Amino acid sequence: MRQEKDQPLIFEWSRPGRSAYSLPKLDVPELSVEDILPLPYIRAKRAELPEVSELDVVRHYTALSRRNHGVDNGFIPLGSCTMKYNPKRNEKVSKLSGFASIHPYQPEETVQGALELMYHLQKELEAITGMDQVSLQPASGAQGEWAGLLMIRAYHESRGEKRTKVLIPDVSHGTNPASAAVAGFESVTIASNEYGEVDLESLRQAVGPDTAALMLTNPSTLGLFDRNILEIARIVHEAGGLLYYDGANSNAILGYARPGDMGFDVVHLNLHKTFTTPHGGGGPGAGPVGVKKELIPFLPVPIVERDQDRYRLNADKPQSIGKVKGFYGNFGILVRAYAYMRTMGPDGLKLVTEDAVLNANYMMRKLQPHIELPYDRTCMHEFVLSARQLRKKGVRTLDIAKRLLDFGYHPPTIYFPLNIEEAMMIEPTETESKETLDQFIQTLIRICEEIESSPETVQEAPHTTVVNRLDEAKAARNPILRYRREEENGREGSVLR
Amino acid sequence: MKPFGYLPHTETERKEMLAFLGLQQTEELFDQIPAEIRLKEPIQIPQAWSELELTRQFGRMAARNKNTEEYVSFLGAGAYEHAIPAVVEAIVGRSEFYTAYTPYQPEISQGILQAIFEYQTMICELTGMEVSNASLYDGPTAMAEAGMMACAATKRTKLLVSRAVHPEYREVLKTYAYGQRLEIVEIGMGDGLTDLDELGDRMGDDIAGCIVQYPNFFGCVEPLEELAALTRHCGALFIAVVNPIAMGILEPPGSFGADIVVAEGQPLGNSLSFGGPYLGILATTRALVRRMPGRIIGQTTDLDGRRAFVLTLQAREQHIRREKATSNVCSNQALNALAATVYLSYMGKQGLCEVARQCMLKTQYAIERLTSIKGVERLFSTAVFHECAFKLPASPAAVNKKLLEHGIIGGYELAKDYPRYENSVLLAFTEARTKEEIDTLAERLEAVL
Incomplete structure (x- = not known):
């Protein structure tokens, strides 16, 4: 109630x-x-x-x-967000005084432990992604993308080439084209084929002497592995472009494939997705970037280096794109991610991917008889359903999402990717039990039945949350962005209070 | 294989699920990955640690760092040690907050939405501005975003930035400027303040904005009134980088007609944490609200008329606008902003002023005490808030090394960024430093110089 x-x-x-x-x-x-x-x-x-x-x-x-819902409260099957369990031991070690209470400008000899941790994190991320060098600087996935694209621009310019376009598949995350714009590129959309993969013909037509890079998530936001990845890499590389890997979906490939082996030149990872650092209600995250040998000189500084038993921050890289944020990245997040990697090791990480992919396929096949599955093939860590058939009954994906709230679930990602009508993107992650998956599946099936028997129950949902659906149009039309005391309100008639 | 506690499936369950999918082996799920790129060997990283091993190993690494709880630190220069109330940790440590996703489903996210709406209100109050966003990565990136905002708003491409602005902030600005093909012109300084004459000479109708820091990198209080007048005269936007604690005692930039105010929010209840995660504050005027980067929370009602909060003005953002967005930023630093909100609630109207006053008075005492040492003098004579640049008769590196032996973390060496200020250090004095600690610093300095 x-x-x-x-x-x-x-x-x-x-x-x-x-x-x-x-x-x-x-x-x-x-x-x-x-x-x-x-x-x-x-x-x-x-x-x-x-x-x-x-x-x-x-x-x-x-x-x-108490008016908020986190992973600790219940299942959050948000596609492309990887809302897995955030281990308590990671929180605990991140709060040690030797990590939480050190100033970024302390002399290097007084922060050797912090630098040691960062150095090993760099090395392990290099091993996981198959890249030659990682920088831990970027504060988020979007910042990692932007930093990666700036490196690509600097690389081409260092070779005297002016390449202005970044190719981006139509199913990509919105930050991809936005990061390209902020990095000074024009973005060109590449169509997907009937299998949810990059359409090779469109790609061939789009590449040329102005191609700086192709940005790709593999598996894509449809949760599908692009089986033509080596051909894609060949096409882009032959045109003189580079390949950028958006690591948002890395949870699908740990121990099975590495972007470095797929032909990618630049990679970013979202430590708040694959590596369990908490989302914090919208941040902070961390988005380290890794590159192949030829791009090492352009990495954002500083890089942690090891000189026998001594670690140091090296910012003296003349060709670097420079600093992308203050100090040395989101260190507190790096500590948590490294704690996770050390807890899992190579076997654990591989099992993470196996269970994540198993869970997604299990749910997909259980739900397929009830809600349309646009791409009928084995998925990776997530899958996309379409509720467009249900629209005939007057129910939209949004309604289903809101009805799920009544059962204590955070709904899946909805209306994304953009090429699927009434999309519902589900990513269970590996930390959810079979019982949780089964209960969620049963709930979605029950909602499908309600759509038949009493659609208004779904259309008018949610019924149990502290507030009902919000008037979002009103919020945007008449923005109230701060509180004012009553007596102040009387005097101000302006829209923006 | 040993079990991994974060993975709930039993072997029986895995087999059941595979059987349902009509598969024999887990590997079959990965047949879609071409054989040429399938990893044949395990990832080359060390084997897993148990919780006990993890705690010990991390404890060992942490112990290799000298921390500000055991050492007395006078470092500031953009990251400040303040007393963090236990209340902040208790609230931020609630997992309903820290394990939540971005509040795209407002019905089950009213907690963080309301807290950030309160944050936005407090930031407006601190800065004297009309609107605030829900936070950005940190102070330097917020300043860069402000610069890009000014360029977009004025349709000009040149930014002026004072050399008295934090060196790292200017470096980050340059990186963003490279991306956006913007021109950055640095303005020199005299006696620790931005050179007004040089600013006047450089200012013109090709300038998108002028960026100054208040108090600036050297702790000095810039004459915002004159700086703002010079800037706005040419139609450029006036951007001030502030310290949020200083807003307890300094007249906020909003009063001098600032167009955008940005800040590093770390001093508000966030730990030093070796430089991050922190939060970037960005506040502006009503006129510029639709050019603001990042998330914004607005008040509305639900269908039954109850007051409620929601992410709003999203037509500016990357997930809607893609390449036409005002910025590529996606996340905010919600948890750090929550810490700032709880901190400001706890300190309150009175407490924030008191913290600011104590910082300033301790700095005055330190100036008095340190400049009484032979050979130690202030680098500039201008009024300061809680940081001050001193010239020493010896190399700061050598001095700091000696201080460290006595449990003191010395100041920031200015010659690193400003070669002409050799043998100079920047020392910060917050409410966390006692008179006794300042006296000890003075005695030790006297002994080593």
């Missing part, structure tokens, strides 16, 4: 004069701020932050946490 009371904003708990903070008594001489700062730069009016007690803070954010 829906909770009737909404949760006030922290500002609405505020009472003038109330406070939570605890600070030591000032132990240095009191001086007047006016004697230190020039007058126009002394803050005239305090920021309207909440005035609440410590228990107010704790109750409020605990209440908010």
